[in-house]
Amino acid sequence: MTEPDYLNSSYTLRSWFLTTDHKRIAILYFASLIAFFFIGGAAATAIRIELATPQADLVSSDTYNRLFTMHGVIMVWFFLIPSIPNTLGNFIVPLMIGARDLAFPRLNLLSWYLFVAGGCVTLFAIVAGGIDTGWTFYTPFSTLYSNSYVIIAVTGIFIAGFSSILTGLNFIVTIHRLRAPGLTWYRLPLFVWSLYATSVILVLATPVLAITLVLLATERFFGVGIFDPKIGGDPLLFQHLFWFYSHPAVYIMILPGMGVVNELISCFSRKPVFGYKFVAWASLAIAAVGFLVWGHHMFVSGQSLLASLVFSFMSFIVAVPSAIKVFNWTATLHKGSLRFDAPMLYALGFLGLFTIGGLTGLFLACLAFDVHATDTYFVVAHFHYIMVGGMVTAYFGGLHYWWPKITGRLYSEYWARTAAVLIFFGFNLTFFPQFVLGAEGMPRRYHVYPPEFQVWNVLSSGGATILAAAYLLPMFYLGYSLFFGSRAPANPWDAPGLEWQTSSPPPELNFESQPVVTRAPYQYRTDFTAEPQNA
Amino acid sequence: MMGWRPPLVLVASWLGLLALLALTVTLAYLPFGSLNSTVAIVIAAIKAAIIAAFFMELWDRGPRLLIFAGAGLFWLGLLLWLGLMDFITRAPA
Numbered sequence: 001m002t003e004p005d006y007l008n009s010s011y012t013l014r015s016w017f018l019t020t021d022h023k024r025i026a027i028l029y030f031a032s033l034i035a036f037f038f039i040g041g042a043a044a045t046a047i048r049i050e051l052a053t054p055q056a057d058l059v060s061s062d063t064y065n066r067l068f069t070m071h072g073v074i075m076v077w078f079f080l081i082p083s084i085p086n087t088l089g090n091f092i093v094p095l096m097i098g099a100r101d102l103a104f105p106r107l108n109l110l111s112w113y114l115f116v117a118g119g120c121v122t123l124f125a126i127v128a129g130g131i132d133t134g135w136t137f138y139t140p141f142s143t144l145y146s147n148s149y150v151i152i153a154v155t156g157i158f159i160a161g162f163s164s165i166l167t168g169l170n171f172i173v174t175i176h177r178l179r180a181p182g183l184t185w186y187r188l189p190l191f192v193w194s195l196y197a198t199s200v201i202l203v204l205a206t207p208v209l210a211i212t213l214v215l216l217a218t219e220r221f222f223g224v225g226i227f228d229p230k231i232g233g234d235p236l237l238f239q240h241l242f243w244f245y246s247h248p249a250v251y252i253m254i255l256p257g258m259g260v261v262n263e264l265i266s267c268f269s270r271k272p273v274f275g276y277k278f279v280a281w282a283s284l285a286i287a288a289v290g291f292l293v294w295g296h297h298m299f300v301s302g303q304s305l306l307a308s309l310v311f312s313f314m315s316f317i318v319a320v321p322s323a324i325k326v327f328n329w330t331a332t333l334h335k336g337s338l339r340f341d342a343p344m345l346y347a348l349g350f351l352g353l354f355t356i357g358g359l360t361g362l363f364l365a366c367l368a369f370d371v372h373a374t375d376t377y378f379v380v381a382h383f384h385y386i387m388v389g390g391m392v393t394a395y396f397g398g399l400h401y402w403w404p405k406i407t408g409r410l411y412s413e414y415w416a417r418t419a420a421v422l423i424f425f426g427f428n429l430t431f432f433p434q435f436v437l438g439a440e441g442m443p444r445r446y447h448v449y450p451p452e453f454q455v456w457n458v459l460s461s462g463g464a465t466i467l468a469a470a471y472l473l474p475m476f477y478l479g480y481s482l483f484f485g486s487r488a489p490a491n492p493w494d495a496p497g498l499e500w501q502t503s504s505p506p507p508e509l510n511f512e513s514q515p516v517v518t519r520a521p522y523q524y525r526t527d528f529t530a531e532p533q534n535a
Numbered sequence: 536m537m538g539w540r541p542p543l544v545l546v547a548s549w550l551g552l553l554a555l556l557a558l559t560v561t562l563a564y565l566p567f568g569s570l571n572s573t574v575a576i577v578i579a580a581i582k583a584a585i586i587a588a589f590f591m592e593l594w595d596r597g598p599r600l601l602i603f604a605g606a607g608l609f610w611l612g613l614l615l616w617l618g619l620m621d622f623i624t625r626a627p628a
Binding site: 172176200204208234236237240241244291292294295298302303304305306307310311 | 599603606607610613614617618620621622623624625626
């Protein structure tokens with residue numbers, strides 16, 4: 001008799017909220033993240049409605065400050081950073097490496113509780129009146145002048161940071177210690193390499209954020225001179241510490257997305273990823289060099305010219321491993337047997353949007369251009385192309401790719417493709433006009449603007465409407481598939497990875513017997529069928 | 536748990552940390568001039584080394600754990616190096 005799958009093993013609330021099964025914890029994260037995504041999205045909706053006209057006709061200036069802060073804080077810390085690692089990573093990594101679970105299952109559950117606790121504290125700050133500092137909490141505004149709920153918000157982020165650290169630790173130990181027999185480092189799927197690199201950043205960078213937030217609270221609460229030069233502090237220290245975390249945090253967001261795209265492009269091209277070792281090491285190179293570029297956020301802060309030059313140079317260097325990945329994905333597509341299923345449409349969308357986001361990042365790494373573009377909509381467009389066009393698109397791609405494995409159900413391919421195309425067009429219509437607005441000088445974080453900017457803002461708000469509808473679509477057809485979708489076979493994409501060699505949904509302990517890996521990943525025969533890694 | 540006693544090495548480390556704390560406080564009141572900061576940093580480094588070696592049990596661990604612990608130190612060095620590069624070369628206001 002076969003084991004019951006992880007969804008059917010028990011139906012009690014206790015079996016969900018006290019579970020140590022990585023698959024169920026991934027589902028808990030998934031549900032929480034959807035909630036946070038909609039809260040952050042609601043703030044974005046209000047922002048785009050307000051910006052449809054040059055006047056302030058929906059909210060006051062103060063409320064607008066709180067709206068964009070809420071959008072940034074929720075989206076960065078409670079959606080973008082945890083999304084792929086904690087949902088897809090949590091679910092798929094043990095399956096990909098032939099393990100029964102993560103190395104520390106109880107720590108994994110604790111990580112979710114910390115995440116939810118941190119989220120609730122931050123939400124309380126928002127409900128109580130909000131925060132008006134922007135997601136960056138720059139001093140001296142956050143320490144001296146802001147009358148909003150700064151301390152409560154940073155406390156929530158501080159707590160959620162420990163969730164990140166625990167997740168990172170768990171992945172590092174799991175990938176080192178729990179790989180199936182025969183699964184050497186160069187036989188690991190690239191998704192695992194990318195999550196390993198992400199985990200290294202999580203563990204090394206997040207403590208610095210925690211310390212920075214404690215220092216901020218210490219100065220705001222007790223008046224200890226840390227950032228305020230009048231009482232012995234350094235006025236740029238906060239920005240140095242904050243960006244030492246927050247720039248690598250961009251790579252925490254995008255590296256897992258890159259990992260997903262490896263799996264999608266290989267599967268739907270029916271080819272191994274071109275230059276596997278280069279792509280694998282590029283992930284670690286991004287993780288390492290990504291720590292050396294933070295000062296490019298501070299070119300106009302009064303930072304020394306020498307420091308700006310060094311950070312500018314390093315920012316160009318970090319583009320090299322990212323470019324290696326883009327070139328290698330393109331080479332993987334070359335002469336492949338391409339299939340345009342929904343996950344592949346998302347992957348191709350990622351490729352284009354990430355390239356635009358990455359290249360405009362190089363513009364901003366140039367000192368002269370950055371002086372012109374700092375704090376304009378050019379920057380807003382750039383980082384949304386990376387974080388939303390890149391990471392969120394990859395997240396949707398991965399979600400569709402592994403949905404049959406996670407739920408045991410198939411979704412409507414027609415609606416999934418429709419959503420993928422709508423997201424691509426909606427996204428570009430929302431954010432491409434913002435490049436123009438920024439280049440023409442419209443500053444970010446203002447809700448009143450000169451009338452000549454209205455056309456571009458209306459285009460952007462119109463695009464946001466399409467994007468919002470497109471993001472809602474999967475809720476319906478994926479939700480429908482949960483109850484009425486056809487049963488998914490174990491390997492609907494005919495893919496070679498270990499996660500596809502077990503049933504859909506997987507049994508509680510993942511595999512009926514311990515898989516033994518005998519070959520490299522992404523092995524497709526000349527007839528484009530796959531050779532399972534453990535066959 | 537009734538018969539459990541803390542390992543001697545932990546007790547000794549804890550006492551060592553307390554002694555170093557007393558030393559930090561005492562030396563802070565002695566007029567060494569600019570050397571006060573140097574002395575305080577040296578003592579803090581010894582405290583950190585004691586914590587890493589004995590409380591984190593790195594003193595008898597294999598190379599993999601030492602590499603990860605070393606990476607933490609190295610990254611702290613990056614933060615200090617690049618952060619100080621700005622601080623030291625910044626134009627006076």
